[in-house]
Amino acid sequence: MTALLDIHLTGADADAALRADARAGLTAAPKYLPPKWFYDARGSVLFEQITELPEYFPTRTERALLERTADAIAITSGADTIVELGSGSSAKTRLLLDAFRRAESLRRYVPQDVSESALREAMAALAADYPGLELHGVVGDFTAHLDRLPSEGHRMVAFLGGTIGNLLPPERAAFLRALRTALRPGEQFLLGTGLVVDPAVLVPAYDDAAGVTAEFNRNVLHVLNRELGADFDVDAFDHEAVWDAGNEWIEMHLVARRAMTVTVAELDLTVQFAAGEEMCTEVSAKFRPSGVRNMLGEAGFRVVGSWADRDERMALTLATA
C-alpha cells in the first residue's frame, strides 16, 4: 500500500525555530524554554518510558477510555481519514484505527509529528500491521502547519494525550481557531484532555520516583548543547514539578543548583543563572469539562460527544467543525 511522507518542517526550519525560541526564552525574566524541544530521538524515547511509569496515569487512563469509547466515536464520526497531531508512536491510535475499520469507514491515516524518527518508526510498524491502510505521514509542528494538512477524505483530527495542555492559553486559542479553519464543515475533532485531579495524584505523575521525567526534562539542555553549541552542565540542574492552583496547570522547572554562566556559541549569547533560579520548561494544563466545552465553542466547534473515565482523570471530546 502507498505510504507518503510530507516534510513541512525541514531541518533548517527547525533549526531557525530552535534558535529563535532559545534566544527569546534564555534572555527573558523568568527564563523559559518551550516543551516541543524535549522531543529529539532521545526525548521521544524518554517520553515513551514515561507513559509506562506507575505514577504517570494519563496514557493508560486515556487508553482504557479509548478501548471503551472507540466504537461509539467511529460510528458518530463516520470519517474515512484519521489525522493525528503529535502522533508519536501512534500506539493508542491503533484502538481508533481498529474501531473505524470495524465501522467499515477507514481508508487513510495521517500521522503528524515533529519527530521524523518517531514518525518513520510508527509508519513502518503500521504499514506492516494494517495492510490496505493508506498512510500519509507529515513531519510538522501542529502550532504552525495546520493549513497544510493533507485534505483528502472526510477527516477526523485526533489530538490525544492532553497535549493541548502544553500550549499556553493564547497559543491554545490560536491553535483551535486555525484547526477549525483548516477543517471543512462536518469534519471532526477528537480532543483528549487531562482533567483537574488531586495534586497528590497529579504531581507524582510529573515527578516519578525512578527519575525518568527528570531525565526527560533535562534532555532539553542536551538538545541545546548539541544543536546550538551550548555548554550547559546538565547535571547541575534539578527537576521540579509544581501544581499551580490558580492556573490549574503543572509547571515543570529546571532549577540551577548553583550560580552558573552558560554560553550558547551559535547564538553568541552568554546567560547567567543564579543559584536556585528556576526556568520553566513545560506547562501541562488540566481542564474542567465546562472549560473544554467553552474553549471548543469559542473556536467555532460544536461538541457532539464527551466521555471520561470513572475517576474523571481524562476526557475525550468529539466536536464537529
Ligand code: AVJ
Ligand atoms: C503527554 C505530551 C501532554 O503534559 O503530560 C509527560 C508530556 N511531560 N511528563 C504531559 C509530559 C512530562 C505530556 N504530554
